[in-house]
Amino acid sequence: MTAERASAPLRVVFADHSSERGGAEFALVRLLQTDQPWSPAVVLPPVTDGTDVFTESLGSRVPIEHVGPRHVARRQGGSRAVAAARLALKIVASGVSLARLRAVRDADVLVANTTRAAVYVALAGALTRTPFVVHIRDLMTPDAIGGTATRLMRRFVLPRAAGVIANSRASLETVRPYLRTEVVEVIPSPSGLHPVDPAALSVPDPVTRIGLVARIDPWKGQELLLRAFATACPDAGASLVFFGGPSFGHEDFLSDLAALAVSLGVADRVEFAGHRADVDAAIASLDICVQCSLRPEPLGQNVLQYLAAGKPTIVSGEGGPSEWVTDGENGLVFTPRDADALASAIRSLVEDLALRRRLASGAAATPSLLSDQQVGERIFSVAERSAST
Template sequence: MTPPPSTPLRVVFADHSDEPGGAEFALIRLLSVAQDWVPAVALPSSSADPGAGVFAGGLPASVPVIRSGPGHAARREGGTGLGANLRLAVRIVRSSVALARLRAVRDADVLVANTTRASVYVALAALITRKPFVVHIRDLISADAIGSAATMLMRRLVLPRAAGVIANSQASLDTVSGDLRTQNVRVIPSPAGLAPVDADSMDATGPVRRIGMIARIDPWKGQEMLLRAFAEACPDGDEVLVFHGAPAFGHDEFAADLRRIASELGVADRVDFAGHTSDVPSAISALDVCVQASMRAEPLGQNVLQYLSAGKPTVVSGEGGPVEWVTHGENGLVFTPRDQSSLADALREIVADGALRQTLARQAARTPGLLTDAQVSDQVHEVVATAARR
């Protein structure tokens, strides 16, 4: 007798924000791949303009977006102290109750928390509805990175109850491995729209015209340090520094500060604030050197994977996820974290040496482990299906 065909997994993916961020773009890419599941996305209901969020128009029409519960401010906007923690606790409880009431959640086989903030109320909603849940670890779970209250909640409430854990890097996993009870754990890089180029076709020997970073405008992403290092390394050349990205999570003032600093350093005419781009491959293709310069350890650094996949000479900070992918002098250059002079030295070296750029470009395209979105989707599905006991 032929067994009946299995039904696709019913999965609700929860995110605490619809602002443009790495986690949100990763979820859009994940759900844009055909997969053996029936997904829905749950978001807060209190966005200022739901039709203008990053998910509007980004997801396939077949993926419903369901809004419920209160909004969640960025960490820097939420305040500190007992009062702020109490307000956060109230929002989390309200979010978990609102999520648990959704018909899609009650009908789901499994819930997936796409962000750390969402993980807390997803865990509570899963407890209410008796649903298994998967946690996507996209942050380094530590007080320095996400705050002491969030770290405590992750370690005591969320991680011990998770039926599956996906970490975007070994660095991320190492911060939570002692808190897990499940064996359904895997390191899977976030989908980043990778389309690896032919390494042998790369030619990076020409003069460097455009040095750039692809990242939202945010102090911790390191735009100011890169700007100052660029002015130090290339004070009077023809090189242009390009920032692709828009301010998010309340950092409009920082964007204005960067323009002021460029003027003070005398390089304003050689700094291009290109704004948000929806065509990341074309933006990277137009750069001669690509940089990641975050001011704290990056859990993964999707931009680094995109740089490498495009065969670009790449400079990264020497900590966190990026150094799992970049080996100094082989497929990129690594500078001392948060050290402007070290970054400036790396820029001087890579700008001056065409043979080095050629080696780095070809070896970047050969970096092992660079996955397409379809390959990432298959691996994520395996973890989610295991959590749902399929």
Template sequence: MSATEPPRVLHVSHTSQPGGAELALARLVGRDRPWRAALHAPPGGGAFDHLRGTDVTVAEDLPALPTGGTRSRAPLLAARYLAALRAGAGVLRRSPLFRDADLVHANTAAAAIICALADRRHRRPLVVHLRGPVNAETLGPLGLPAFTRLALRHADGLVANSRFTLASVMGRPRVPAHRVVLQSPIGIGERVLRPRVRPVVRAVGMVGRLQPWKGQHVFLQAFAAALPDSDVQAYLCGAPLFGEAAYEAELRALATRLGVADRVHFLGHVDDVSAVLDSIDILVHASLGPEALGQTVLQGLARAKPVIATEGGGPGEWIRSGVNGLLVPPGRPEALAGALRRLVASHRLRIELAAAAAGTPGLLSDPECVARHGEFFDAVRRAHRPGPAR
């Protein structure tokens, strides 16, 4: 690479399904950026389709990883998962995009394992993106040792999406000195600085993948308890992924049992998140445990919405309960229902929370996120010394 050329960064994703990590990566590489971007990912899924025809070189040729492979204790599934990791490493190793990269960015823990296997001699710097806590619950009994013993020891830099996420890896051997807590791009083109709060609540909603852990069932239970005799509508924006279609059917059946099916609307995957957020009066985040980042929370704050979120993890780093949002215990429909009643009843509180949300400190625009990532990539690249894996 000449001194005047931007560095070549290869981004590696273990899936092309439009989950939060993949959408964040698509936003990162789909904007003006101070590096030349290329991408390796499996085919299908659609998360990166819009990058075709841009200046991003896209190679959708990695093998798909078996769903649940890291968490399964079934020997056959584990063997298939390991074989897919090795096959993906082989694809990378033979790829000119990998060979010519000045830096490799692994978008997830699984992608980091593939990258480490592909570059055993550690010839190019590797930045690993931590999208969730590094523990057995998240990575599984197979994924955790593979990540910590292989990927982490090859990493030259770590990008964590929250202090909560970064703390989960600190204290482990070979944590790289170059590490940063950095918000992911959230897909909001413009922040709302002067919120308009309607005097009467007409719509509440959730934005995010339909998944039991995300707690849409808790939201429906709280909605039915808080607003049983009301014309307030509930909107669920998101689609089920990774074999979780049955959960959507369960949610529809639950809405029927609760007597609110006529007021609950399933919108599926939504590209224009800003438009959805602007159409609702209260945004709800209902994850059953600490969320690593909670992109929907940041999206709600950026559009100056009154937000109710569950305590812990990334959302707790952004929301001061009673100031720029409300925090409730996870998995407690009655607590969420109480927060909903409180907001629906108080126009003044909604105005106060929306105004404070608009002024949330530290919230970056997508261009600012891209610039910060570029600065970190450059620092890691300049510090790298090729040689044996550490």
């Protein structure tokens, strides 16, 4: 990099395969709202349903371009081979469209915000000879992202990456054998954290609101929590609140959950609150917070938000959340996918005020809960070092 180029803001193009309201998308929005010495741009597929969290949140603050085919997480009809061929064509079209953009050709570094985007960002990087960074937000295994995506990441993307950001040690370990770069960092995603003072916590009694903050999606565990709640709290008193709306084609699952609440006899104590822009206020309204995903979470942004808010927290004992929560110290850890174990943890907290107070204090005192600005500074460092490779 020349001296003139080194003195100018780093030109970074961020690419995402979606503009819907997902964890990766909100993380990128928060990142771009921090103050870093870069000149950023965002590239997304076309929006056809009117949902664009980036334009809604960033306005004209960051240039946003929509190019290439639209990528969706919904299942396509036909055989696996046909679906794989369709995906391959979309990825190639996205990579070529990306490479044609002036912003990409002029960029110092490209950053892929999601796994699918990483594949066509790698292609665009090869076409334009631009270094790229991959943000690992998934566990790179066939069970988590599918066999085709895993092979593409391992064989084509990861060996060519100039830099890698993993959101947890768990996600990093699934990609480390395939990396050639030495620019590798574990950095939690920007999660809008505003850690509370442990000394200022007020833990209400009795418990009236137990909740989960996550998009409505089968793998996020809403059904598991609903069944555990019905077991742990069969009588009137506490209510269960689901913050988050259905994304990526899971509207039917929301209807299924409502029907299940009726069949379990708790419909009058279950609230589907929908998407909330003010996550802090949503979490503040809860007395107990839960993370109960059905497969390992690479990070679990909601867990960081629960801890920063000083909430008695229950998490599944695998993946990223288990790196942040120590059972009995700053939360409770239950056996993954075990509704009875989750019900037992809920019951323990509902019945024990002293335990809730102790865990709330421990949650607020959790080390390494970073502000978005601090996370942004670390991500900028990775982008800067990767641009120099």
